[in-house]
Amino acid sequence: MHWTLARRAARLEPSAIREILKLTERPGVISLAGGLPAADAFPVEAVREATARVLRDTPREALQYAASEGHGPLRDWVAAELAAQGLRVDAGQVLITTGSQQGLDLVGKVLVDPGSGVAVESPTYLGALQAFNAYEPEFLAIEGDDQGPRPEALAAARGARFVYLLPNFQNPSGRCIPAARRAELVQQAAAQGLPIVEDNPYGELWFETPPPPPLAAAAGDGAIYLGSFSKVLAPGLRLGYVVAPRALFPKLLQAKQAADLHTPGFNQRIVHEVVKDGFLARHLPTLRDAYRHRRDAMQAALSRHLPPGCRWQRPAGGMFFWVELPAHLDATALLPQAVAAGVAYVPGAAFYPHAAQAHTLRLSFVTATPEKIEDGVAALGRVLAAA
Ligand SMILES: Cc1ncc(COP(=O)(O)O)c(C=O)c1O
Structure with missing residues (x-):
């Protein structure tokens, strides 16, 4: 049987993020890739x-x-x-x-x-x-x-x-x-x-x-x-x-x-x-404190470990840092090396409708603990310094 795909189905592509999430299931890889909320903050009892x-x-x-x-x-x-x-x-x-x-x-x-x-x-x-x-x-x-x-x-x-x-x-x-x-x-x-x-x-x-x-x-x-x-x-x-x-x-x-x-x-x-x-009025301050702490851990780790020429803004909320690498670096091409070094991120190219900026990447600061963030960013810094 020959199945003819609709034009719209032919346009569907696997999500870059889901493909990467599969890679990060490997033991030993610190994932700063997926936008997964911190599971330890889920209001399980409520x-x-x-x-x-x-x-x-x-x-x-x-x-x-x-x-x-x-x-x-x-x-x-x-x-x-x-x-x-x-x-x-x-x-x-x-x-x-x-x-x-x-x-x-x-x-x-x-x-x-x-x-x-x-x-x-x-x-x-x-x-x-x-x-x-x-x-x-x-x-x-x-x-x-x-x-x-x-x-x-x-x-x-x-x-x-x-x-x-x-x-x-x-x-x-x-x-x-x-x-x-x-x-x-x-x-x-x-x-x-x-x-x-x-x-x-x-x-x-x-x-x-x-x-x-x-x-x-x-x-x-x-x-x-x-x-x-x-x-x-x-x-x-x-x-x-x-x-x-x-x-x-x-x-x-x-x-x-x-x-x-x-x-x-x-x-x-x-x-x-x-x-x-009014549960959220009690829950959100705890969540904000936990995420702020992790944001600060990532800000400190980025300042410590990323080589000169990398740029980022400290986010005032949310879950992500957006990092611009020196223009000659390609975050998609570097990802396999990063995963081999034990850290995953999402290459920024996936987020552009056209004219992707290959030298960008997204890091989530909420999924990993501050200790893992430190180790993951240190590994990323080593990969970037050698690139
Ligand atoms: C900007 C934005 N919109 C929408 C969604 C979808 O969220 P959900 O379907 O879980 O409500 C996400 C999930 O990460 C998001 O980042």
Whole structure:
């Protein structure tokens, strides 16, 4: 039998990150590659107790098919939480998704035709490039600087279906867009008639001061906003959400129905049980302290071990350092040597829609302990010094 692939399937490629994660399962390799939250910070006890309560109080409802929009009380909770960040939305605009990754896929499905323009930062989140790519867009790379995408660069994206932006502690670069730049971006996007898709899984993981309010707070109906429970609770729950303008919500809902009927109701009830009485206000400070400590350990290790010519910014939140190597070095080509030396990272090339900068790489500071970070960065320094 000859199976003819759809054009969109032919565009799908294995994720560079997943391939690398396989390599790092080898014993002795310190992985600074995958963006895995620190497992020792998972709220195991709170999830255990919440699960017991769900099974005791609403077992049959929890195990039944449920509404495609999501569990009502959880949608209410999300709307209230976002209001506290300055984003006024009605719970009716909140669609609970199977991770925010599904939200990205639904956005692509509803808004992208083959050949449509989709504007993205450069570099940007690899998983978004993958999700949108299946719908056959033309990616337009928005130039940026240390403060984020440059507002005037949005002019080149006029006519695109949307611009995908990650204002808080971006994956992969770690940078946070300052308030003034946010305002300019929202204003420019509106002037160009360009909708914004804002992805914010890392906003709560700030270490010194909270980030400015989301773009969607100022952009109103000009923005779709995506959030996630993966980085504040646990990614294995696969819970995220999309907040959409009222006019767009029914289409996203229909796409969600077609994709998987609904997000697991059992998980939604468990998460609502966990968060409903202010658990995050107690949990997040602990998580921020742990991650800040690891960020500081990596900052110190990078300063100690990386050879001259390497550049990086200390991230003020999130999970990643973005390192620029001297221009003649190729992080993809060096990866096998790094793994042989006992350390793994993600080559930066994977995060560019076009014109990959080969001399960049991403390091996660949250998965490994401070001791492992020190050893891993020391090994990386040796590989780079010999290259
Ligand atoms: C920027 C960004 N968006 C979305 C996701 C997907 O997260 P999830 O599907 O676990 O909510 C990730 C995961 O790493 C991410 O870094």
